[in-house]
Amino acid sequence: MSNRPEQLTYSEWAEAVRDGRLLGQECPDCGHVAGAPKGACAHCGSRDIETVELPSEGEIYSVTTIAVPPGQFEERGYQVALVQLGDARVMGRLDDQDVEIGDSVTLSGVIDVDDGHPAPVFSA
Structure with a gap:
């Protein structure tokens, strides 16, 4: 055992x-x-x-804008980021388009990105 x-x-x-x-x-x-x-x-x-x-609060480690989304998504120009949360990094969507590396963000929600698979959403 x-x-x-x-x-x-x-x-x-x-x-x-x-x-x-x-x-x-x-x-x-x-x-x-x-x-x-x-x-x-x-x-x-x-x-x-x-x-x-x-933690639910962290700092933007890396950020990018998705200009050409995968086929199942219609939304263009959304941002995703790697967020440093304590000692871990988590990938998530961003509510705010005006964030940069080093900005503080907070977990603000969730979005289903593909057939019920959730992704965290962060806001500045």
């Missing part, structure tokens, strides 16, 4: 996003924090990663 912590599943992560919470995983071996479910630590490979609640 394993003493490993329960692994965070995509379904649990998605349900938390819909509830306005962000979950990640922290590796007790190396301290790496991931902003989405993984089977093992991306830095050291440990499978003993633990589910943690991530």
Whole structure:
């Protein structure tokens, strides 16, 4: 029998996003924090990663505008960003078009991006 912590599943992560919470995983071996479910630590490979609640406020790490969206999306000119939330980075949509790297943002909602798959939405 394993003493490993329960692994965070995509379904649990998605349900938390819909509830306005962000979950990640922290590796007790190396301290790496991931902003989405993984089977093992991306830095050291440990499978003993633990589910943690991530902050809802962070800073824009990287941002880009999607000028030509994938086929299932009609909206043009929307922004997505990597947001630094504590020690983790999370990809999400942005409500505000006037944000830059380094700007502070807060989790403000959720959008279903593809057949019920949620994505966090951040606002400045």
